[in-house]
Amino acid sequence: MxxxxxxxxxxxxxxxxxxxxxxxxxxxxxxxxxxxxxxxxxxxxxxxxxxxxxxxxxxxxxxxxxxxxxxxxxxxxxxxxxxxxxxxxxxxxxxxxxxxxxxxxxxxxxxxxxxxxxxxxxxxxxxxxxxxxxxxxxxxxxxxxxxxxxxxxxxxxxxxxAPLAPLAHVWLFADPKRGRVVQNIGGIGNATYIPPGARVGDPNLIAFDTGPGNGMIDALASRISGGRLRMDRDGRIAARGHVNELLLDKLMRNPYFARRPPKSTGREEFGPHLLDRIVADARRMKVVDYDLAATVTALTARSIADACRRFILARGRVDQMIVTGGGARNPTLMRMLAAELPNIEVITAAEVGVDGDAxxxxxxxxxxxxxxxxxxxxxxxxxxxxxxxxxxxxxxxxxxxx
CATH class of the missing domain: 3.30.420.40 (ATPase, nucleotide binding domain)
Incomplete structure (x- = not known):
């Protein structure tokens, strides 16, 4: 041979x-x-x-x-x-x-x-x-x-x-003047902070899993539709509801959100077991399905914004949050994220010439x-x-x- x-x-x-x-x-x-x-x-x-x-x-x-x-x-x-x-x-x-x-x-x-x-x-x-x-x-x-x-x-x-994508993020998104967060929203959310002019060895470069992404949103859509839907396409279900702030505040007390990076997570922490507890809490609080979908979607948006405020802004300025993954195609989630971060431009990867899905x-x-x-x-x-x-x-x- x-x-x-x-x-x-x-x-x-x-x-x-x-x-x-x-x-x-x-x-x-x-x-x-x-x-x-x-x-x-x-x-x-x-x-x-x-x-x-x-x-x-x-x-x-x-x-x-x-x-x-x-x-x-x-x-x-x-x-x-x-x-x-x-x-x-x-x-x-x-x-x-x-x-x-x-x-x-x-x-x-x-x-x-x-x-x-x-x-x-x-x-x-x-x-x-x-x-x-x-x-x-x-x-x-x-x-x-x-x-x-x-x-x-x-x-x-x-x-x-994990996360392993940050090296590629620096390759593709580093900007000489702008501080950027590349926020992937797949099944799990993960963020990479790229300071202005950053290289791979920049001490202020940081990346970590922020928490839930689309995974629980998709699973909830399947559950409340009796299995007919695999996802909340375009955030339509969540758009018809209102966020229950009491339930959202309880969900934001998850210890993972306060844990300092480096950190990573997955379905073991933000998967079916947690969704079972969320649905049970919602039933006790008489939260209807549309409002529950809005609240679970808001959990993804708020946990991302919370991570940015806790762990990123202290390292340097953030001019843009560039969203990739399936979450970038959810207008309801994108609106919630922009509302949570009013001083940061929230855009998709496509808007800076990168195929975010790929x-x-x-x-x-x-x-x-x-x-x-x-x-x-x-x-x-x-x-x-x-x-x-x-x-x-x-x-x-x-x-x-x-």
């Missing part, structure tokens, strides 16, 4: 970024052109989210909350997700009209199945993380080298293993690029790791037989 080489010429590099988010909707895939001589240095060629079949999504969701799931089920999910990731990579290359042989590498985050960082681990627990989506399946199906498993080294160095997938292409260049992927003052580190593991495809 011949030696495997990864083409990273000094000019343009074509890569694929893959990820499956906390909303469990499907695989987000992007073909991105990376050229460090350009501004911005990463350009989206094609992006699409390939939905999971309803039965598989249901299985994945059930497994994520079943504490008794066995090794056989986890192993099967790992390979099934590998197939889904490979399919997405092949299909996005077709949409981009790019031959797979022209793709230098694939950066695959896979799907975060379990994440317990050091600061959330109880006494006697070992901090750990598990991303599913077998990279060997992806490499074998595509014939392209895969960089995957980005969280583990940061966790091994005492970090949270951003997370682009981030993992950039992290894969950094790994193959032998450069750091984590930012220690973001994750809490004890040192900068190269993130990711390389899986090479089978070489053609001689």
């Amino acid at each position: 011949s030696a495997i080489t990864i083409r990273l010429e000094r000019g343009k590099v074509l890569a694929i970024g893959l990820m499956s988010g906390t909303s469990h909707d499907g695989v987000s895939a992007v073909v991105v052109e990376i050229d460090e001589r350009s501004r911005p240095p990463a350009r989206v060629i094609a992006f699409h989210t390939f939905p999971y079949p309803a039965s598989f999504r249901k299985e994945l969701l059930a497994a994520s909350v079943d504490e008794k799931i066995g090794a056989a089920a986890i192993s099967t999910l790992n390979f099934a997700l590998g197939r889904a990731l490979a399919h997405a990579a092949i299909e996005i290359a077709k949409r981009a009209r790019v031959a797979m042989s022209d793709i230098a590498f694939i950066g695959s985050h896979g799907h975060t199945f379990f994440h317990l960082p050091p600061r959330r681990a109880a006494r006697g627990q070992i901090a750990s993380t598990m991303q599913l989506g077998e990279s060997a399946v992806v490499a074998a199906a595509t014939g392209v080298a895969v960089v995957s498993d980005f969280r583990t080294m940061d966790l091994a160095l005492g970090g949270e293993g 951003l997370e997938a682009v981030s993992f292409a950039i992290l894969g690029y950094q790994m193959l260049r032998g450069r750091q992927g984590n930012i220690p003052n973001v994750t809490g790791a004890s040192a900068p580190a190269i993130l990711g593991k390389l899986t090479v495809p089978p070489a053609p037989l001689a």
Whole structure:
């Protein structure tokens, strides 16, 4: 078998970024052109989210909350997700009209199945993380080298293993004059503060999970519609209600919001168990469904604004909050966020020329690029790791037989 080489010429590099988010909707895939001589240095060629079949999504969701799931089920999910990731990579290359042989590498985050960082681990627990989506399946199906498993080294160095997108945020959003917060609102919300003129090593650069994003909003929409809806599309349900301030004040007393960064969270903290308690409280308080939807949406907006006031504004000025992810398409949530932060311009990534939906997938292409260049992927003052580190593991495809 011949030696495997990864083409990273000094000019343009074509890569694929893959990820499956906390909303469990499907695989987000992007073909991105990376050229460090350009501004911005990463350009989206094609992006699409390939939905999971309803039965598989249901299985994945059930497994994520079943504490008794066995090794056989986890192993099967790992390979099934590998197939889904490979399919997405092949299909996005077709949409981009790019031959797979022209793709230098694939950066695959896979799907975060379990994440317990050091600061959330109880006494006697070992901090750990598990991303599913077998990279060997992806490499074998595509014939392209895969960089995957980005969280583990940061966790091994005492970090949270998250958030990982801030390095890409600096690449794409740093501005010589404006202080910016890049606020992703996916299943979970996470913020990156980029001071004016920031570089990766800037001591005032900070990033952390702010708390709930769309996950509980989507789950509540499904619950109050009897399963007919998978999301509150365009925030229509919440727009018909009024925020119950008593319930919202109670929800804002969640200890996570006061915890200082570095910090990260997930469905374990802001998922089905919390939603059950919220719905039970709402029933006792006689809060109707529309008002409950408005209140849960307001929880996302207020927790983001609260995080900005508590942990970011002390580090420097904020001129703009750039919203990415599904939350940027929810006008009700965007209005609430703007009302919570009247002195900050709240805009979408599209308004500064970046595809916000593709951003997370682009981030993992950039992290894969950094790994193959032998450069750091984590930012220690973001994750809490004890040192900068190269993130990711390389899986090479089978070489053609001689």
